[in-house]
Amino acid sequence: MSKTKTTPGQKFGKAAFLNxxxxxxxxxxxxxxxxxxxxxxxxxxxxxxxxWKKREVES
Incomplete structure (x- = not known):
């Protein structure tokens, strides 16, 4: 399977990131x-x- 080249600034939908x-x-x-x-x-x-990872945890 070949990897597709992306261009700088190219946007992707949520499904693409999940996949x-x-x-x-x-x-x-x-x-x-x-x-x-x-x-x-x-x-x-x-x-x-x-x-999200840097945010403070609320107690």
Whole structure:
């Protein structure tokens, strides 16, 4: 299977990120963070995940 080249700034839908997820944990996190019907660049999706991981836990 060959990898498809992407162009900088190319946007993908939530389903594309879920299909490309490398692990179940990554897939679950993307499922929660990404909105249906929206498109994201790879950088935007990575930033959402990074911001979520840095947020403070509420008790």
């Amino acid at each position: 490309a997820a490398k692990s179940t944990n990554e897939r679950l996190l993307l499922q929660v963070l990404l909105k249906d019907g929206s498109s994201y660049t790879k950088e935007e999706a990575a930033q959402l995940v990074e911001d």
